[in-house]
Amino acid sequence: MKKYKLTIPGLLPGLNEYIDAERSYKGKYKAASMKRQAQNVIGYMIRTQLRGVRFTRPVVIRYLWVEPSRRRDKDNIAFAKKFIQDALVETGVLRNDGWSEIEGFSDDFALDPKNPRVEVTIEEYEGGKQNGSKRKN
Template identity: 40%
Template sequence: MKIKRLVIPHELMDLNRYVNAERSNRFQAAKIKKENTYRCAVAIKAAMNEGLKIYDEELPLDFRFQWYVPNKRKDKDNIAFAKKFILDGMLQSGLIENDGWKQVGNFKDEFYVDKENPRVVIELVTRTE
C-alpha cells in the first residue's frame, strides 16, 4: 500500500447550497459545478506538476478525505458532497481516466475544524507496493 496526497485549498460548495441554487436556476447550479470542479482540477494539476501520478496497476484507489472546515455549522454529509467536484476535477486534470469502479475503490471521510485554513486533504491509497 502506498499513500499519495494532495490538497484542495478553501472550502467547496456544500450540498444544501448547491440544491438551493439548482432549484432557483438550473443554469446557476451548472455554473457552480463547473467552478468547483475547475478549482479542484487546478489544485490537482499543481500536484501533478509536483510529481503526483497514478499508474494503472495502482487502481482502484481508495480515498481518504480530510475535510477542514471553519466551523461546525454544516452537516458532515453536506460537506462530503463535494467529493463529486474532486473526482470530476481528477478527470478534468487527467489524473484518472474515469471515475468508475475500476478506478475508484472505497471512501473514508474525516472532519476537522480549522477556522484559519479551510481545505480538503485527499489521501489516495493504492493497493500495490
C-alpha cells in the same frame, strides 16, 4: 505502492448550496456554473500538486474535510467529493470514477477556523489489479 496527497484550500460548495442553486431562478445553469467553478479550482490544485500523476490501478481515496466551524452538516460537506472525483478524471489522474477505478473512500472531519481546506489522499489499492483485467468478486 503509489500514494499522493492533494490539498484544496478554502471551502467547496456543499449539497445545500448546490440544491439552492438548482432551485433558483436560473436553475440548472446556476448549479452547472457552481460545479464548473469548483472543478476549475480543484483542477488547478491537481495540476500544480499532482503534476504527471496517473493511476492505472484501483485507488482508495481518503478525504479530510477541515471546516472553520460546525455550521455545516458532515453529509452536506462531503457532497463535494463528486466535484473532486470528476476533476481527478478530467485532469487524467484517474481514468474514470466508477467501481473499477475507485475501490472505496472514507471521510474524516476536523475544525480549523483559520485554515479551512480539504486534504485528499489517493492511494493505490493493495488488492487491485490493472484496470482492464477481470477482477474476481
